[in-house]
Amino acid sequence: MKTYRNPDENGYYGEFGGAFVPEMLYPNVEELHHNYLEIINSEEFQEEYQDLLKNYVGRATPLYFAKNLSEKYQTQVYLKREDLNHTGAHKINNALGQALLAKKLGKQRIIAETGAGQHGVATATACALLGLECIIYMGEVDIARQAPNVGRMKMLGATVIPATSGSKTLKDAVNEALRDWINNATTTHYIIGSVVGPHPFPDLVARFQSVISEEIKWQLKEKIGRENPDVVIACVGGGSNAAGTFYHFVDEPSVKIIAAEAGGFGLDSGKSAATTFLGTLGVLHGSKSLVMQTEDGQVIEPHSISAGLDYPGIGPFHANLATGKRAEFFSITDDEALKSAFELTQIEGIIPALESAHALAVLEKKSFGKDEVVVICLSGRGDKDMETYLSKL
Amino acid sequence: MKKKLNIYFTAGIPQLKDTTEILKLIQHSGADYIEIGMPYSDPVADGPVIQKAHEIALKNGMTIAELFGQLKSVKSEMNIPIILMGYINPVLSFGFEEFCKECKESGVSGLIIPDLPPVEFEKNYRSILEKYNLNFIFLVTPETSDERIKYLDSLSSGFLYAVSSSSTTGNDAKEINNEEYLNRLANLGLKNPVMIGFGIKNKSDFDKVTEKADGGIIGTAFVNILLNNDDWTKNGEDFIRSIIN
Numbered sequence: 001m002k003t004y005r006n007p008d009e010n011g012y013y014g015e016f017g018g019a020f021v022p023e024m025l026y027p028n029v030e031e032l033h034h035n036y037l038e039i040i041n042s043e044e045f046q047e048e049y050q051d052l053l054k055n056y057v058g059r060a061t062p063l064y065f066a067k068n069l070s071e072k073y074q075t076q077v078y079l080k081r082e083d084l085n086h087t088g089a090h091k092i093n094n095a096l097g098q099a100l101l102a103k104k105l106g107k108q109r110i111i112a113e114t115g116a117g118q119h120g121v122a123t124a125t126a127c128a129l130l131g132l133e134c135i136i137y138m139g140e141v142d143i144a145r146q147a148p149n150v151g152r153m154k155m156l157g158a159t160v161i162p163a164t165s166g167s168k169t170l171k172d173a174v175n176e177a178l179r180d181w182i183n184n185a186t187t188t189h190y191i192i193g194s195v196v197g198p199h200p201f202p203d204l205v206a207r208f209q210s211v212i213s214e215e216i217k218w219q220l221k222e223k224i225g226r227e228n229p230d231v232v233i234a235c236v237g238g239g240s241n242a243a244g245t246f247y248h249f250v251d252e253p254s255v256k257i258i259a260a261e262a263g264g265f266g267l268d269s270g271k272s273a274a275t276t277f278l279g280t281l282g283v284l285h286g287s288k289s290l291v292m293q294t295e296d297g298q299v300i301e302p303h304s305i306s307a308g309l310d311y312p313g314i315g316p317f318h319a320n321l322a323t324g325k326r327a328e329f330f331s332i333t334d335d336e337a338l339k340s341a342f343e344l345t346q347i348e349g350i351i352p353a354l355e356s357a358h359a360l361a362v363l364e365k366k367s368f369g370k371d372e373v374v375v376i377c378l379s380g381r382g383d384k385d386m387e388t389y390l391s392k393l
Numbered sequence: 394m395k396k397k398l399n400i401y402f403t404a405g406i407p408q409l410k411d412t413t414e415i416l417k418l419i420q421h422s423g424a425d426y427i428e429i430g431m432p433y434s435d436p437v438a439d440g441p442v443i444q445k446a447h448e449i450a451l452k453n454g455m456t457i458a459e460l461f462g463q464l465k466s467v468k469s470e471m472n473i474p475i476i477l478m479g480y481i482n483p484v485l486s487f488g489f490e491e492f493c494k495e496c497k498e499s500g501v502s503g504l505i506i507p508d509l510p511p512v513e514f515e516k517n518y519r520s521i522l523e524k525y526n527l528n529f530i531f532l533v534t535p536e537t538s539d540e541r542i543k544y545l546d547s548l549s550s551g552f553l554y555a556v557s558s559s560s561t562t563g564n565d566a567k568e569i570n571n572e573e574y575l576n577r578l579a580n581l582g583l584k585n586p587v588m589i590g591f592g593i594k595n596k597s598d599f600d601k602v603t604e605k606a607d608g609g610i611i612g613t614a615f616v617n618i619l620l621n622n623d624d625w626t627k628n629g630e631d632f633i634r635s636i637i638n
Binding site: 010018019020021022023024026027165166171175178179182183185186280281282283284285286291293295296297298299 | 435458483484508
């Protein structure tokens with residue numbers, strides 16, 4: 001049977017993936033490649049990690065039956081409440097896992113990139129907990145639009161360095177973090193925040209986030225007597241919450257998989273971040289995937305109202321789901337995401353992150369059967385987006 | 394033996410059409426190789442100066458197709474090897490085989506693509522390079538093991554690019570005179586000449602790193618002259634001559 005879950009030994013998901021890094025990064029990537037599975041699968045690591053997930057992060061996160069949303073859309077909607085994690089999003093699952101892994105590898109200095117700030121906050125939190133030095137790269141534009149998270153990172157002891165090149169957003173923060181890694185190769189671990197980057201990062205991040213679908217399975221079993229939902233939906237920028245939500249279902253043909261990309265002002269507007277619709281095969285940030293680029297292979301600066309989805313690529317795991325037609329992709333505009341965010345707030349009393357609102361907006365775009373069980377990943381909470389929300393009230 | 398000098402600059406700076414003039418200047422000043430950087434929006438292995446050069450070149454309208462056109466226009470006047478250096482993404486967009494064919498027709502003799510790893514090279518690209526008789530040059534760093542240096546040397550042709558310290562381009566390479574590394578390279582019995590690059594700013598740096606190597610590569614220092622001197626023709630020539638003499 002064709003598997004979508006993990007890459008082959010060279011880090012490929014179908015035709016996507018690999019490790020396209022200059023020789024300066026080869027020792028780091030190779031060190032990770034040789035050690036990550038053995039370390040993260042060891043009993044010692046799992047004991048420490050699982051204990052932290054339970055007692056520090058607050059897992060398992062609830063699988064909440066959203067009665068009002070279900071009534072409105074005439075289907076059975078469950079929300080996987082990653083917004084209830086410590087630090088407010090799914091990002092902590094991966095940041096803690098990688099910080100623990102970095103310690104096992106003997107690294108004392110951590111770098112990370114962040115868009116919306118959620119991964120930066122999660123990484124700064126994990127570093128504070130584990131006593132690691134923490135440097136966060138963040139686009140200048142994102143620093144301005146995500147001020148509360150910048151403050152949190154600083155309070156947690158991290159150094160926040162603005163990325164001032166290119167579009168001054170997430171893609172440029174990744175570039176700066178990669179440059180830092182090249183310049184500090186032996187001392188530093190780079191905690192990549194999404195299922196992007198050279199192999200083994202996409203697989204590593206997907207494994208740490210797979211706790212989301214692992215929990216959905218037993219929680220559904222408890223609630224409705226079966227492990228598999230009919231549909232799972234998640235938003236995709238790089239794709240980490242989606243990889244975690246889909247992970248244990250991608251090889252279950254009965255489960256429909258739906259990904260929501262940031263359409264920005266619309267697919268034809270020139271202001272979008274919907275990579276599976278607008279991207280072509282390319283290499284960005286160390287892996288081969290779909291990339292939004294010009295005919296000359298120059299990477300296009302994307303747009304989304306949501307800083308966490310403002311990325312011109314997509315993880316190779318998702319590119320493979322898209323081209324293999326295993327998942328259905330939707331492009332959600334800024335306005336559609338805003339509308340869904342207000343709707344959830346008003347009928348369920350939950351303020352979602354703008355990223356998660358893209359996943360919720362699929363309910364407007366596609367009809368599901370009255371008895372179908374639809375699980376939507378609520379990847380994070382909306383505190384960080386209050387300024388945007390308030391400006392639209 | 395005379396040490397070889399390789400001068401790097403980014404195509405399309407300071408102005409779009411200056412590339413041919415710069416090629417002639419480098420050759421005329423006595424350098425042994427020319428390395429031309431193909432501008433890219435996301436040059437992760439480059440420091441601030443060359444990043445800026447890429448940005449300016451792209452704004453000026455430089456593309457791979459434009460570069461090949463310019464190279465063809467001076468092909469008959471060039472007699473030192475020209476090497477193209479760049480990131481894999483624009484090359485893949487152009488089409489790898491088409492790119493190699495154009496290289497051959499434009500008088501290019503070799504390629505450096507730092508983010509194309511050897512495993513990909515062997516699997517997908519080596520045979521195409523051989524078909525067009527193009528050299529492919531791999532990078533090694535002080536962190537590269539002896540065994541891997543030998544492996545990368547075996548895949549390389551033209552020369553082996555030894556990065557002076559694991560860093561982005563133009564960094565103040567603290568360990569530019571890393572004797573242990575330079576000795577290691579000298580004693581491995583490599584089949585290719587070894588050229589040292591990254592962090593070489595002047596004659597003193599050049600002489601130091603080439604004591605045990607076959608030559609040196611200068612990029613950022615030369616790009617700085619092109620970007621920051623109105624009279625870059627004279628200053629560029631003086632700079633290159635100051636290294637050689």
